[in-house]
Amino acid sequence: MSRLAARFAQLRARGERALLPFLTAGDPSLEATPELVLAAAAAGADAIEIGVPFSDPIAEGPVIQRASERALRAGANLRRVLQLVAQLRPQIEAPLLLMGYANPFYAMGAEAFAAEAAEAGVDGVICPDLPPEEGADFYAALAERGVDGVLMAGPTTTPQRLAQLARQTRGFLYYVSLTGVTGARNRLAPGIEAGVRAARQSAAIPICVGFGVSTPEQAGEIGRYADGVVVGSALVSRIEEAANPGAAAESVARFVAALKAPLAAGDRAV
Amino acid sequence: MSAQAAQGGAGEPGRFGAYGGRYVPETLVAALDELEEARLQIAQSAPFRAELGKLLEHYAGRPTPLYRARRLSEALGGGRIYLKREDLAHTGAHKINNVLGQALLARHMGKRRVIAETGAGQHGVATATACALLGLECEVFMGAEDVARQAPNVFRMELLGATVRPVQSGSQTLKDAINEAMREWVTFVRSSYYCIGSVMGPHPYPTLVRDFQRVIGVEARAQVLAAEGRLPDALLACVGGGSNAMGLFHPFIADEGVRMLGVEPGGCGVASGRHGATLGEGQPGIFHGQRSVVLCDDDGQIFPAHSISAGLDYPGVGPEHAWLRDSGRAEYRSATDDEALQALLDLCRLEGILPALESAHALAALPGLLAELGPEAVIVLCLSGRGDKDVPLVRERLRAE
Numbered sequence: 001m002s003r004l005a006a007r008f009a010q011l012r013a014r015g016e017r018a019l020l021p022f023l024t025a026g027d028p029s030l031e032a033t034p035e036l037v038l039a040a041a042a043a044g045a046d047a048i049e050i051g052v053p054f055s056d057p058i059a060e061g062p063v064i065q066r067a068s069e070r071a072l073r074a075g076a077n078l079r080r081v082l083q084l085v086a087q088l089r090p091q092i093e094a095p096l097l098l099m100g101y102a103n104p105f106y107a108m109g110a111e112a113f114a115a116e117a118a119e120a121g122v123d124g125v126i127c128p129d130l131p132p133e134e135g136a137d138f139y140a141a142l143a144e145r146g147v148d149g150v151l152m153a154g155p156t157t158t159p160q161r162l163a164q165l166a167r168q169t170r171g172f173l174y175y176v177s178l179t180g181v182t183g184a185r186n187r188l189a190p191g192i193e194a195g196v197r198a199a200r201q202s203a204a205i206p207i208c209v210g211f212g213v214s215t216p217e218q219a220g221e222i223g224r225y226a227d228g229v230v231v232g233s234a235l236v237s238r239i240e241e242a243a244n245p246g247a248a249a250e251s252v253a254r255f256v257a258a259l260k261a262p263l264a265a266g267d268r269a270v
Numbered sequence: 271m272s273a274q275a276a277q278g279g280a281g282e283p284g285r286f287g288a289y290g291g292r293y294v295p296e297t298l299v300a301a302l303d304e305l306e307e308a309r310l311q312i313a314q315s316a317p318f319r320a321e322l323g324k325l326l327e328h329y330a331g332r333p334t335p336l337y338r339a340r341r342l343s344e345a346l347g348g349g350r351i352y353l354k355r356e357d358l359a360h361t362g363a364h365k366i367n368n369v370l371g372q373a374l375l376a377r378h379m380g381k382r383r384v385i386a387e388t389g390a391g392q393h394g395v396a397t398a399t400a401c402a403l404l405g406l407e408c409e410v411f412m413g414a415e416d417v418a419r420q421a422p423n424v425f426r427m428e429l430l431g432a433t434v435r436p437v438q439s440g441s442q443t444l445k446d447a448i449n450e451a452m453r454e455w456v457t458f459v460r461s462s463y464y465c466i467g468s469v470m471g472p473h474p475y476p477t478l479v480r481d482f483q484r485v486i487g488v489e490a491r492a493q494v495l496a497a498e499g500r501l502p503d504a505l506l507a508c509v510g511g512g513s514n515a516m517g518l519f520h521p522f523i524a525d526e527g528v529r530m531l532g533v534e535p536g537g538c539g540v541a542s543g544r545h546g547a548t549l550g551e552g553q554p555g556i557f558h559g560q561r562s563v564v565l566c567d568d569d570g571q572i573f574p575a576h577s578i579s580a581g582l583d584y585p586g587v588g589p590e591h592a593w594l595r596d597s598g599r600a601e602y603r604s605a606t607d608d609e610a611l612q613a614l615l616d617l618c619r620l621e622g623i624l625p626a627l628e629s630a631h632a633l634a635a636l637p638g639l640l641a642e643l644g645p646e647a648v649i650v651l652c653l654s655g656r657g658d659k660d661v662p663l664v665r666e667r668l669r670a671e
Contacts, residue, residue, distance in 0.1 A: 055571040056445065056557065058452045059295045065439055077569035102293055102556040107570030129293045129556070156300040156459060165296075179297050180457035 003095040003123045004148050004171035007046055008206040008227060017263035018228030019044060019219065020208060021235050021256055022099065024051035024067035025084055026076025032245040034088055036252050040235075041094045043253040044260035048092075049126065049230065052081050052100030059128040061183030063233040066240065078104045078113070082120045089121030097124040097150065097171075102135070110138040118145035124171045126150045132168050143170065150174050153199060155191055162195075163202035172206040172228065173199055177213065183233045184214035193225045220262030231259055284473025287596060289589035292472040294559045298452075301459045304379070306474045312378045313371065313478065325370050329403065330360045332367075332485065336493035336650070341620040346637055348645025350498065353653040354490045356514060357625065363655030364486060364514045365396035369465060371482035373400035376463035383407040383458070386465045387451040389416055389444035389510070390581035390628065391423025392655055393467030398432035408432040411451045413443040416580045423659050441574030444510075444584045448558050468511025469588035472559030476588050483517025490650050491521050498648050504529040504639060507652040508631040509602065510546065510582035512591045514654035519600060529601070529643075532591065533635045535577030536604035546575035548587040549595050549602040562589040578607035578663070579627035581655075605634035611667060614657060626655035627663070 001009070011018050021040045025033050037048055053071035057064065078100070085096055098117065105113050105127060117125060125142055132139060132151060139149035148171030153162050156179060166173050175196055178189035189212060196207050209222045210230030219229045238255055242248035283306070284290045292302060312318050326332040334355045343351045356364035369386075376384055384406050388394030394410040401408035410427055414436045417424055427434050440446035448466075455464040469476045469483070487505075494502050505522060507515035509532035519530045537545030545551070548563050555564035557572060565573040565585035575585040594600035605613070613633035617625050625633060632651050640647060657664070 055440065055566075056449050058449050058558075059456065061453075062439075069440075072571065077571070079569070101570075103564070103566060103572070104570035106556055107566065107568060128295050129559070131292065131294070131296060131299060134291050134293055134561075152296045154295075154297045156297050158300055161299070176295075176297060179459050181453045 002146065002148055002171060004047060007095055008172065011046060017223040017226065018046040018208060019256065019260045019263050020047045020049055020228055020230045021045050022049040022051060022230060022232030023236060023239060024053055024064065024071050025081040026053060026071030026074045027067040027236070027239060028070055028245070029074045030076055030080055030084065032248065033084055035245060035249050036239065037088055038091060039249040039253045040256045041092050043256035044264070045094055045256050046228065047095040047097060049097045049099045050081065050085065052078055052098050052104060054101040054104060057101060059181055061181040061233060063236050063240070064182050067236045078108055082116050085122050086120040095123035096121065097126060098122055099126040102127055102130040105138065110141045114141035114145045114147060117142070117147050122147055124148035124150050126152070126174060128152060132165070152176055155179055155189070155195055159198060162199050166199045166203035166205055169205060172208050174230070175199060175207050175209045175226070176211045177209050178211055180211065182211055184237070185212040188212065188218055188221060192222065196226050216258045216262050219259050223263045229263065284477060286590045286593035288554070289560070289562050289592045290473055290476060291561050292559065293556045293561065294472045295456055297456050297459055298472070302472055302474065308375055308379050309474050309478050313375050318374070318378065322371055322374055325374070326367065326485065330366045330370060331358060333489040334358050336490055336497065338497065339621050342617065345616065345620055346640055349640045350646070350648045351636065352494060352497070352648070352650045354486060354518065354650060356486060356652060356654050357623070357629070357656035361392070361396045361399050362658065363392040363396065363626065364483065364517060365393045365467060366399065367485050367517065368467070368479050368482040368513060369393070369396040369400040372465045372478070373397070373404050373406060376406060376465065377404050379463065381461065381463035383409070383462045384465050385409045385411070385451055385454050385462050387411045387444065387447035387467060389447065389583055390579065390626070391416070391420040391427065391659060392581060394432070394434070395423050395426050395430070397465050398427040398430035401432065402430045409435060409454070411435050411437050411447040411454065413437050413441070413447045415442040416444065419663060420580055420659055421662070443574065444580065445572065445574070445586070468513040469516045469590060470511045470558060470560060470562070470586060476560065476590055479513055480516045480520055480590065483513050484520050486514065486517035486652060487519060487521035490518060494648065494650055500648070501525050501528050502648040502650045503643050504531055504647065504649050506531050506533065506632045506635055506639065506649055508533050508582060508628050508654060509549070509587060509591060510535070510584045510628065511586070512588040514652045516588060516590060518650070518652045519594070523599060530594070530599065531635065531639060532600060532602045533631045534602055534604045535579060535582040535631055536606040537576040539606050540604060544576040545604065546577045546582050546584055547604040548585060549591060550604050557586045560589050563587055563592045578610060579631065581626070581628040582631065603635055605631040609634040611664065614664065623653070624657040625653055626657045627660045629654045
């Protein structure tokens with residue numbers, strides 16, 4: 001069983017929902033990232049998404065775009081992100097996922113990347129601009145190395161395709177809550193629950209909801225029907241606003257704990 | 271030549287050899303399916319083609335002339351040089367061919383709002399024009415640097431009722447405008463139509479745009495046959511994303527004796543690293559929804575391109591060009607900023623035509639091509655746009671010298 005599958009099974013047994021915070025590797029610096037990841041894990045993160053910076057991140061809103069630019073300026077690249085995961089892996093129990101765009105992965109080569117990701121201890125990979133039709137070689141290479149290739153679905157996904165994605169994904173299905181880019185929103189988009197329930201009909205795979213989720217209240221609302229919640233921009237904003245790395249780690253820990261609280265309470269029917 | 275090559279290399283729809291495809295966020299998949307359906311069911315239908323044909327003739331001013339540039343030929347020491355005068359099409363460039371097609375398609379699809387990106391502003395102006403004509407709302411994304419260097423076109427778009435949204439992210443040029451247009455499309459995917467400006471992006475755009483631009487080559491082929499009684503020895507066009515070149519080349523692909531030459535922006539010289547010569551210097555990569563050739567580093571980070579012409583200032587290229595290059599059917603070279611500027615000045619003085627800086631890159635490749643082909647060579651060059659928009663920049667450069 002993959003580390004991700006084991007974690008979801010464990011949470012389900014406890015009646016909990018997963019919190020998956022996202023932060024960009026190398027933001028604000030490569031040195032600061034391990035401390036931020038450890039702070040998130042210690043504060044209750046169930047799995048952590050580590051963003052691989054890219055020059056042209058078309059699915060990101062302004063907050064994560066800026067984080068990506070800061071990280072690139074700080075010298076982050078895919079190789080260094082993999083080194084960072086390798087360094088963190090022995091210190092952390094939570095599954096670690098990479099979220100990044102196709103070109104850096106393919107610049108390394110699908111096979112080479114899969115091998116190095118497995119070696120570093122990466123548990124899952126999310127690639128927003130690589131649908132399964134285009135990334136067959138990539139997802140197969142990951143699967144062969146025991147790394148989960150997490151696919152995304154969303155509100156415009158047709159029912160037929162949703163069923164297909166739910167069967168093809170590994171680890172969990174990432175359900176994009178809205179039509180749009182990443183970033184905090186005042187309220188949740190309508191129809192998320194229906195989308196999640198439709199996906200559930202197709203496959204017994206955990207479903208996590210991301211994009212536009214920025215408060216503990218919103219996380220708790222989604223926790224009623226989904227297996228997990230991804231929070232990115234709202235967390236990255238706190239890192240951006242922190243005066244120094246120490247303050248950033250404290251802020252991350254506080255926010256992660258607040259987001260996890262409504263997801264930790266047991267007594268839920270799936 | 272294989273049947274596949276003759277029809278442009280697309281074995282499976284949207285595939286050009288190893289290039290093309292659909293590398294997009296999941297949210298756009300259904301919209302691209304809808305567009306592909308519209309391309310097949312609407313854009314290829316006889317009534318649609320008749321409607322578009324009328325607009326191209328009575329509104330855009332097609333067919334554009336194929337003009338024999340005798341004084342230019344004399345100055346270059348030979349050659350029978352024909353200029354396909356896309357600069358004379360409405361709005362001053364070939365861009366109108368594509369946008370009339372796409373805006374009409376948008377209307378047939380029931381979309382009321384059109385979004386577009388623009389580099390030099392030509393595609394933005396054309397899109398704003400087509401939207402005004404067809405009663406559609408129009409929003410154009412433009413890199414902040416391009417907004418500054420193409421001020422006249424920004425105001426033209428506004429006059430036409432479009433909203434221009436300056437893009438501050440990244441290198442603040444065309445690639446960033448495309449990023450932002452795609453983000454906007456992801457957000458308003460159900461109600462908005464994304465009118466992409468070149469033969470690039472996720473399938474079906476490279477095919478859709480090529481088919482709307484093919485009119486350039488279809489006309490030029492008939493015109494040069496009428497004028498010379500034979501096919502040309504070579505075709506010449508500038509390549510940024512590559513739409514005017516693809517429009518000219520495509521109807522000649524099966525004509526094996528016709529050489530096809532694309533000219534990329536050499537910027538300050540390819541050795542300087544400041545250029546946009548994607549096919550010359552790039553590597554295979556995934557960018558803006560397609561697999562093609564891109565300018566990027568070993569880590570896959572996209573380089574900002576550089577060119578004196580905002581319309582060529584792009585680190586990617588349409589996937590069909592990448593395939594034409596690999597198959598050897600077309601060749602690609604580059605011309606520097608200085609060479610393009612000189613070619614622009616020469617055409618002004620020799621022929622009384624002020625070309626766009628983009629088109630001037632194709633003109634700059636003429637001496638080299640003539641040296642290879644000899645003085646009797648028949649060459650068709652796509653004069654893709656007029657240079658009025660570049661007057662302030664050219665003046666500045668000349669003063670600086």
